[in-house]
Amino acid sequence: MAVGDLQMPVMQPVQGVRIGIAESYIRYQNRRDLVVFELAEGSTTAAVFTQNSFCAAPVLVAREHLGLNSPRYLVINTGNANAGTGPQGLKNANASCEALAALTQTQSNQILPFSTGVIGEQLPIDRLVAGLPAALKALDENAWTEAAHGIMTTDTLPKGASEILMLNGDTYTITGISKGAGMIRPNMATMLSFVATDAPIARDVLQTLLTNAVNQSFNRITIDGDTSTNDACVLVATGKAGGDVLSSVTDNRYSDFEAAFNRVFLRLAQLIVRDGEGATKFMTVRVEGGANTQECCDVAYRVAHSPLIKTAFFASDPNWGRIVCAIGNAGVNSLDVSNVQVFLDDVQIVKDGGANPEYTEAAGAAVMAQPEIGIRISLGRGEAVDTVWTCDFSYDYVKINADYRS
Amino acid sequence: MAVGDLQMPVMQPVQGVRIGIAESYIRYQNRRDLVVFELAEGSTTAAVFTQNSFCAAPVLVAREHLGLNSPRYLVINTGNANAGTGPQGLKNANASCEALAALTQTQSNQILPFSTGVIGEQLPIDRLVAGLPAALKALDENAWTEAAHGIMTTDTLPKGASEILMLNGDTYTITGISKGAGMIRPNMATMLSFVATDAPIARDVLQTLLTNAVNQSFNRITIDGDTSTNDACVLVATGKAGGDVLSSVTDNRYSDFEAAFNRVFLRLAQLIVRDGEGATKFMTVRVEGGANTQECCDVAYRVAHSPLIKTAFFASDPNWGRIVCAIGNAGVNSLDVSNVQVFLDDVQIVKDGGANPEYTEAAGAAVMAQPEIGIRISLGRGEAVDTVWTCDFSYDYVKINADYRS
Incomplete structure (x- = not known):
């Protein structure tokens, strides 16, 4: 795909x-x-x-x-x-x-x-x-x-x-x-x-x-x-x-x-x-509000490498819990999670580190149905911004990579 | 599984x-x-x-x-x-x-x-x-x-x-x-x-x-x-x-x-x-000959996290190229790859950084057919040793994690 x-x-x-x-x-x-x-x-x-x-x-x-x-x-x-x-x-x-x-x-x-x-x-x-x-x-x-x-x-x-x-x-x-x-x-x-x-x-x-x-x-x-x-x-x-x-x-x-x-x-x-192996979704992971570029990249790569997030996107599941989990694992020093916002395109799914009370499953599902999705994460601790591009993780990824050498 | x-x-x-x-x-x-x-x-x-x-x-x-x-x-x-x-x-x-x-x-x-x-x-x-x-x-x-x-x-x-x-x-x-x-x-x-x-x-x-x-x-x-x-x-x-x-x-x-x-x-x-999600193989990744414990862990985790290696093990494919690739990506400072040895249980697949000339596909396939496999990596630069345990990456992993919330 x-x-x-x-x-x-x-x-x-x-x-x-x-x-x-x-x-x-x-x-x-x-x-x-x-x-x-x-x-x-x-x-x-x-x-x-x-x-x-x-x-x-x-x-x-x-x-x-x-x-x-x-x-x-x-x-x-x-x-x-x-x-x-x-x-x-x-x-x-x-x-x-x-x-x-x-x-x-x-x-x-x-x-x-x-x-x-x-x-x-x-x-x-x-x-x-x-x-x-x-x-x-x-x-x-x-x-x-x-x-x-x-x-x-x-x-x-x-x-x-x-x-x-x-x-x-x-x-x-x-x-x-x-x-x-x-x-x-x-x-x-x-x-x-x-x-x-x-x-x-x-x-x-x-x-x-x-x-x-x-x-x-x-x-x-x-x-x-x-x-x-x-x-x-x-x-x-x-x-x-x-x-x-x-x-x-x-x-x-x-x-x-x-x-x-x-x-x-x-x-x-x-x-x-x-054209990534088995890709069905193209994801732009933009991290803003970082104290420096390095921590923006650390967060973006942690999200982009998480098999849990990649499989959720394959399933068109706006699973914000997996996203905040990855953000929390990125090693950002003294991250105040109550300042973290997460958006899927323009739909805010995480507000101040928790579920956005105004978020609706319908709005999330509409974004997730798209083949191209922006994940925007605001860390709320500075002016740095960086972006990483990735794709989802599908059955075909396993199939392609588990195929035996012929 | x-x-x-x-x-x-x-x-x-x-x-x-x-x-x-x-x-x-x-x-x-x-x-x-x-x-x-x-x-x-x-x-x-x-x-x-x-x-x-x-x-x-x-x-x-x-x-x-x-x-x-x-x-x-x-x-x-x-x-x-x-x-x-x-x-x-x-x-x-x-x-x-x-x-x-x-x-x-x-x-x-x-x-x-x-x-x-x-x-x-x-x-x-x-x-x-x-x-x-x-x-x-x-x-x-x-x-x-x-x-x-x-x-x-x-x-x-x-x-x-x-x-x-x-x-x-x-x-x-x-x-x-x-x-x-x-x-x-x-x-x-x-x-x-x-x-x-x-x-x-x-x-x-x-x-x-x-x-x-x-x-x-x-x-x-x-x-x-x-x-x-x-x-x-x-x-x-x-x-x-x-x-x-x-x-x-x-x-x-x-x-x-x-x-x-x-x-x-x-x-x-x-x-x-x-009991890992979708696991069909239990892998022990032991890294020895490191200059310190940290680099042994870095190499072991790099191997244990690589989707390419995990899918190859699911396919029972002794793909040593993916293993040396992961070792090379672990950030070990000034690694001399010509000192690297890799074993699957007792079968040496990589000798001095390249294919072991005495390795046979039959020997590799016999180890890979087992549900429990040791990956032993020798870095040849010191006395430190560490071990990480992990499992493979199967279709069921994707299935389990792509299942929509019901």
């Missing part, structure tokens, strides 16, 4: 970025499981990676290469995460870079590798390498939609966002794709996202824009609380659209870029939740 | 403790939903309560009374948790104490009230008070098994433990009951446990014994990670069996008492997991 609008937009090409997709039989026949991004010379690239200690071999290699050189190619395979694969896994990740470098007359540290799929099995590197020429031959500026398909594993739908930004007479495109949240095979969900713009942006500014955007998007979604071993998010700026390089956060164009990137990343992140 | 041995033992009476059970129609007809414990004069009582900020009215009252006086009665109702009930809830909790005090010629601060059941609804205090005379009339030393039934809500079985301890020629009994983990109605699971001994134990030593025992039992179990608003655990020592008062942890009998209490509490705690 997928919740709400997941339609792919018109995916505007980004000057300086070409994408080639091929079949390399990593795990399945008849699946385009290999995607190569070619980045024009002079592009700047920023990336963020999983915080999991057990991070996958390609994550280790990509992180290292990014520190050594300017990336010219991204190589992404599905069907195998190359995680938990030890020294051989590292060798394979490096071998994919070396093979692509040889084919493109670049250096292998100009290649960033990414993998997603089954973990704990060695990457069939020969098959991946054998697929590279076909992917290079297919390179095309107008292949973003195909790329969104090409990085899917058990996602039910491709995920993309695209935006055109006009600034001081220059026209810039921002286009990106993401994948994640399907897990019919018993692997970890792996989240990947690749976003590019043809705007000229200095590397450090690009990293700042990426970090800010990710903190408000991918770092604010949760399906089951398990951070994967392979998460990676890459932002490329090719500069091919021309104009002055955005080289400082004090540039007067910075805030417009920031807003545009934030919109694109938020859309890509929310698409993952909407 | 319930996993493994949940049989009630012979529940030895504890001199100085009498128990009366009655029907007070708190929520249902024909259910013995009111339990009164009478504690002999001179008994010492220790208790621990939920850490949830939204703690229930009876928790607030019991905690206050325990600080003011020596308890002579415990009054426990099921069917209503008196949580999220505001000032009226506090009035009702106090009213139950006042009514029982008047009937027993005690002071109301010698009464500790406990409630479990639906949250967010006012306690029908008149019905509870009306049931007290019948409960008092029924007071009996041999009513522990009935009391285990009387505090059940949606538990599928009563839970008890009983042990006789001989020390320096004195014979002491330790008997206790617990409840929790059923949640067919959409409330929070509320865990309650009451344990008594006829040994003479000073109040501060009793509190130490209780805190130690709880830290190794109730504080090491998890079903869904949601700490309830009503959790409470009480340990009473009546002293009626005579002998010298245990007034210091340096007393040479202390370690024997400690071991006995730990056994009783661990059994009562594990019974809750065995």
Whole structure:
């Protein structure tokens, strides 16, 4: 199931970025499981990676290469995460870079590798390498939609966002794709996202824009609380659209870029939740009135991770007791519960820490019948606000994740 | 479903403790939903309560009374948790104490009230008070098994433990009951446990014994990670069996008492997991080789709370990728994953952070077919060890918790 609008937009090409997709039989026949991004010379690239200690071999290699050189190619395979694969896994990740470098007359540290799929099995590197020429031959500026398909594993739908930004007479495109949240095979969900713009942006500014955007998007979604071993998010700026390089956060164009990137990343992140495993509800958990952002996040995540709340939402049950229980468990120091208010959209269910006497079951049921629901919690102890997006917990979640490896 | 041995033992009476059970129609007809414990004069009582900020009215009252006086009665109702009930809830909790005090010629601060059941609804205090005379009339030393039934809500079985301890020629009994983990109605699971001994134990030593025992039992179990608003655990020592008062942890009998209490509490705690909502597997997550206890617990809880691992165990899938993913997410500082080993009982599935080359699917499948499974994780960075008990995550978990309030 997928919740709400997941339609792919018109995916505007980004000057300086070409994408080639091929079949390399990593795990399945008849699946385009290999995607190569070619980045024009002079592009700047920023990336963020999983915080999991057990991070996958390609994550280790990509992180290292990014520190050594300017990336010219991204190589992404599905069907195998190359995680938990030890020294051989590292060798394979490096071998994919070396093979692509040889084919493109670049250096292998100009290649960033990414993998997603089954973990704990060695990457069939020969098959991946054998697929590279076909992917290079297919390179095309107008292949973003195909790329969104090409990085899917058990996602039910491709995920993309695209935006055109006009600034001081220059026209810039921002286009990106993401994948994640399907897990019919018993692997970890792996989240990947690749976003590019043809705007000229200095590397450090690009990293700042990426970090800010990710903190408000991918770092604010949760399906089951398990951070994967392979998460990676890459932002490329090719500069091919021309104009002055955005080289400082004090540039007067910075805030417009920031807003545009934030919109694109938020859309890509929310698409993952909407396509969450077994999801039937899309929930926005907004916590306001916190003493600081951290406690707003702590409360929001506690609510978003509670199996009791997620199953209640699956059942369309406005069970405020479970919500206040989760708030009470979030570790907020000296929380005065008599200041806590809880709303489902505009329906107040908890007033001053207890049942709202004006609440009616009919009003609650009307909100809960919707596929998209806002949970708004006011802590009444400050001005901080933060938001987390999540989905409910259904029979299909258990089904998808209890399916035995076939 | 319930996993493994949940049989009630012979529940030895504890001199100085009498128990009366009655029907007070708190929520249902024909259910013995009111339990009164009478504690002999001179008994010492220790208790621990939920850490949830939204703690229930009876928790607030019991905690206050325990600080003011020596308890002579415990009054426990099921069917209503008196949580999220505001000032009226506090009035009702106090009213139950006042009514029982008047009937027993005690002071109301010698009464500790406990409630479990639906949250967010006012306690029908008149019905509870009306049931007290019948409960008092029924007071009996041999009513522990009935009391285990009387505090059940949606538990599928009563839970008890009983042990006789001989020390320096004195014979002491330790008997206790617990409840929790059923949640067919959409409330929070509320865990309650009451344990008594006829040994003479000073109040501060009793509190130490209780805190130690709880830290190794109730504080090491998890079903869904949601700490309830009503959790409470009480340990009473009546002293009626005579002998010298245990007034210091340096007393040479202390370690024997400690071991006995730990056994009783661990059994009562594990019974809750065995009767966990929808449970089909009982899992012991032991983390060893940690630099300190905290990181062992962090890893064990991360594993025990992971919906991905819990659904894999439901499916009898030895999915080690999900386990290493959870270990990697536990926030252990500078974890060297190449030192991590993972065993399912005696079958090593992860060796030095990757797949164990000697592992066979047949060996893994044999362990996973068992209803009780040990997950043993070695972090290879120190001497600390800790253990958490949990259960799997089944369709029935979703069913139980998604059932609408009727």
